[in-house]
Amino acid sequence: MNTITKVEHTEHHGPAAGISRWFYTTNHKDIGTLYLWFSFAMFLTGGCMALMIRAELFQPGLQLIQPDFFNQMTTMHGLIMVFGAVMPAFVGLANWMLPMMVGAPDMALPRMNNWSFWILPFAFAMMLSTLFMDGGAPNFGWTFYAPLSTTYAPPSVTYFIFAVHMMGISSIMGAINIIATILNMRAPGMTMMKLPLFVWTWLITAFLLIAVMPVLAGVVTMMLMDIHFGTSFFNAAGGGDPVLFQHVFWFFGHPEVYIMILPAFGIVSEIIPTFARKRLFGYSSMVYATSSIAFLSFIVWAHHMFTVGLPLMGELFFMYATMLIAVPTGVKVFNWVATMFRGSMTFETPMLFAIAFVVLFTIGGFSGLMLAIAPADFQYHDTYFVVAHFHYVLVPGAVFAIMAGVYYWLPKWTGHYYPETMGKVHFWCSFVGVNLTFFPMHFIGLAGMPRRIPDYALQFADFNMIASIGAFIFGFSQLIFLVLIIKTIRGGSPATSEVWDEPTGLEWTVPSPAPYHTFTTPPEVK
Amino acid sequence: MSHETYYVPAQSRWPIFASIALFLLAYGAGTLINGLKTQTGDTGLLLLLAGAFMMSLILIGWFRHVINEGMDGKFSPQADLSFRWGMSWFIFSEIMFFVAFFGALFYVRTLAVPWLGGEGEKGVSNMLWQGFEAQWPLLTTPDMEQFPGARAVIDPWHLPLINTAILISSSFTITLAHHALKAERRSAIILWHGLTVVLGVIFLFFQASEYIEAYQELGLTLESGIYGATFFILTGFHGLHVTLGTLMLIIIWIRVLKGHFTPDSHFGYEAVAWYWHFVDVVWVGLFLFVYVF
Incomplete structure (x- = not known):
């Protein structure tokens, strides 16, 4: 009896009382929650900036904001959505779910886990503070090409550089923690080829993060040196090359876009089998496809730079290497469809988001394939067609997958079912809004409307108006999501430990809500 | 209990203060560097030094904490x-x-x-x-x-x-x-x-x-x-x-x-x-x- 009480006290204690719990916590569920709320706050912040852009573009001519502020909005919107919304959301989901999915008591390095999170609010406070500085916030686009970001940058670029360094430190530590957790903390019997796909995709994502975030740190460091210490990395007058910036940036940037989509593949691969009531079709081919995509991501970066003046062999190599990515991606889409084929499907909100992901991400994938064709890209480059392409893979792609994951695991986190009708309303509003916003952009892009310009020719007016209306529908629909989450946290019909109809995975063997500490004793995996 | 338990440390104050120190370091460095040409980087230097001092104390304390945990045999x-x-x-x-x-x-x-x-x-x-x-x-x-x-x-x-x-x-x-x-x-x-x-x-x-x-x-x-x-x-x-x-x-x-x-x-x-x-x-x-x- 005595020993049992002791174990209770040292290992099964609940969360600390008061607000300090969130500052000092080493618990993966607390840190996951922090990441997810932070990400949602950034999603709304970056979303407001997007709405400002769309409000300005509602009609041709300059209406609401000055061109320089418009540029600041496009830049900050991109940076915040990439580094503040999508990436932290995936890390939050990883924190919540990975230890439970592999049967571990917590993340491998719990204190460092806390640090990875708490760097982020400070980094973004610094990034957002540039909006109020002399000369304004960074206005050179989220890709911050030199010399716009060096010779012609506002003074706030220095703070931007240090903010990027802080985000990089956070991401690298987060990724190291995730790899160590997956490789070292699996329950006995949980072999690599039994890992849930969300775990697999995160393992590969974490590898990509550790490989490319230091390269981003390197490129912003070279910028800092060029701006303040007289070097000429990106200045041809000293023998450097502005194109060098683009090479180094996209060596980071291309794996980065897979960092934002591979965990989404994982989430969708968890959800579709549950609601199709079938095993995932082609598990091992999914693992190999994800690995192939990760490998290819390192050798395709210059497809972002077809118009910059690459040697012909370069254009050809990067064109064909890029097209190769369609093969493993096609394997994945085929497997998702094959999983649903003749399944006993039901369409709860997570499944709706997951199916929308498969369809709409595939549209984004196909427009990517069009952009991969170098001679055709000369026409599409820097037009709204590119904007349409990457928003299709990132919004109904990455963001829908995050939302699908939140709906899927919310009952496990809170112990309550979310209101299903409200979830469906959120889905349909988002679905209509997203397509209204981004589908017309394909047309205006092909017709030649350039991106990152606050004004446009009259013939683009109708499609722009539709896109702006769609953007406001999508933006305000997210308030439904916010209300739904708060409602579910505060109450609702109690969830069973399985939550859904016989889902697979260790996370469904623990009660809902999941106890503060799960698997202090490793479960047996058969 | 025959199996070894994985040591999950209790709540810790180190990380959040390390984040504050890192913020001071970064913000100080930015202000200092931006003020280099106009000689207006003094606040920056002050923030940078404060951040560096705070970070050194935290690193010493944090590592000492981990070393003591290790010497107590907490790490399986x-x-x-x-x-x-x-x-x-x-x-x-x-x-x-x-x-x-x-x-x-x-x-x-x-x-x-x-x-x-x-x-x-x-x-x-x-x-x-x-x-x-x-x-x-x-x-x-x-x-x-x-x-x-x-x-x-x-x-x-x-x-x-x-x-x-x-x-x-x-x-x-x-x-x-x-x-x-x-x-x-x-x-x-x-x-x-x-x-x-x-x-x-x-x-x-x-x-x-x-x-x-x-x-x-x-x-x-x-x-x-x-x-x-x-x-x-x-x-x-x-x-x-x-x-x-x-x-x-x-x-x-x-x-x-x-x-x-x-x-x-x-x-x-x-x-x-x-x-x-x-x-x-x-x-x-x-x-x-x-x-x-």
């Missing part, structure tokens, strides 16, 4: 393996940091500079500075007024060669020290480890005198075009890593003296040794591609 072999994975992937991230700069060096040497000089497929860039001739090391830059090239570059066969010998020997001495640690030959480990520290310090001294020579005699500076830029960013960041590595060696030497390590439990020692080998390998790359070729 599984936790030890987590640390090993953590350190290995951290070193991998450091390698990728240097890859960015090596990549930049290879790109300008094999593509950008020859193109500017009119060679190769994109030689049309020569129209920007007609008559500019490609060479490496790049002593005559396209715009000699803005970026006056160096008069000469560092001769690889003097100080850099000696430094190469020093760093490679230090990798051997730390391995000898590690073997002595495993064989419990206390005086041998103190000697070999101390020698490693001394070699690290000599390396840094030579590196500093090389920088002085570059600035004062050769006119090789940060401003002297892409050769100076790549030279100083690669050797500079390497030098910073050697400084950090030497500090780590000194701390770990003190821990050896205090008897913190046993033949089968000394991960802290191994982590520092791995790090030292990493700065050594990077130096070999530097010696070959920055100095020799």
Whole structure:
């Protein structure tokens, strides 16, 4: 009896009382929650900036904001959505779910886990503070090409550089923690080829993060040196090359876009089998496809730079290497469809988001394939067609997958079912809004409307108006999501430990809500 | 309970204060650097120093905390393996940091500079500075007024060669020290480890005198075009890593003296040794591609 009480006290204690719990916590569920709320706050912040852009573009001519502020909005919107919304959301989901999915008591390095999170609010406070500085916030686009970001940058670029360094430190530590957790903390019997796909995709994502975030740190460091210490990395007058910036940036940037989509593949691969009531079709081919995509991501970066003046062999190599990515991606889409084929499907909100992901991400994938064709890209480059392409893979792609994951695991986190009708309303509003916003952009892009310009020719007016209306529908629909989450946290019909109809995975063997500490004793995996 | 439990530390104040310190460091550095030209960076310097002071205290405290936990036997072999994975992937991230700069060096040497000089497929860039001739090391830059090239570059066969010998020997001495640690030959480990520290310090001294020579005699500076830029960013960041590595060696030497390590439990020692080998390998790359070729 005595020993049992002791174990209770040292290992099964609940969360600390008061607000300090969130500052000092080493618990993966607390840190996951922090990441997810932070990400949602950034999603709304970056979303407001997007709405400002769309409000300005509602009609041709300059209406609401000055061109320089418009540029600041496009830049900050991109940076915040990439580094503040999508990436932290995936890390939050990883924190919540990975230890439970592999049967571990917590993340491998719990204190460092806390640090990875708490760097982020400070980094973004610094990034957002540039909006109020002399000369304004960074206005050179989220890709911050030199010399716009060096010779012609506002003074706030220095703070931007240090903010990027802080985000990089956070991401690298987060990724190291995730790899160590997956490789070292699996329950006995949980072999690599039994890992849930969300775990697999995160393992590969974490590898990509550790490989490319230091390269981003390197490129912003070279910028800092060029701006303040007289070097000429990106200045041809000293023998450097502005194109060098683009090479180094996209060596980071291309794996980065897979960092934002591979965990989404994982989430969708968890959800579709549950609601199709079938095993995932082609598990091992999914693992190999994800690995192939990760490998290819390192050798395709210059497809972002077809118009910059690459040697012909370069254009050809990067064109064909890029097209190769369609093969493993096609394997994945085929497997998702094959999983649903003749399944006993039901369409709860997570499944709706997951199916929308498969369809709409595939549209984004196909427009990517069009952009991969170098001679055709000369026409599409820097037009709204590119904007349409990457928003299709990132919004109904990455963001829908995050939302699908939140709906899927919310009952496990809170112990309550979310209101299903409200979830469906959120889905349909988002679905209509997203397509209204981004589908017309394909047309205006092909017709030649350039991106990152606050004004446009009259013939683009109708499609722009539709896109702006769609953007406001999508933006305000997210308030439904916010209300739904708060409602579910505060109450609702109690969830069973399985939550859904016989889902697979260790996370469904623990009660809902999941106890503060799960698997202090490793479960047996058969 | 027969199985070992994985140690999940209780709540900790270190990380959030480390975040505040990092913020002060970054914000201070930004303000200081932005104020360099107008002499208005004083607030920045103050914030930077405050951040650096706070960060040093936190690092000392945090590491002390972890060391005490380790000495209390809180870390199971599984936790030890987590640390090993953590350190290995951290070193991998450091390698990728240097890859960015090596990549930049290879790109300008094999593509950008020859193109500017009119060679190769994109030689049309020569129209920007007609008559500019490609060479490496790049002593005559396209715009000699803005970026006056160096008069000469560092001769690889003097100080850099000696430094190469020093760093490679230090990798051997730390391995000898590690073997002595495993064989419990206390005086041998103190000697070999101390020698490693001394070699690290000599390396840094030579590196500093090389920088002085570059600035004062050769006119090789940060401003002297892409050769100076790549030279100083690669050797500079390497030098910073050697400084950090030497500090780590000194701390770990003190821990050896205090008897913190046993033949089968000394991960802290191994982590520092791995790090030292990493700065050594990077130096070999530097010696070959920055100095020799």
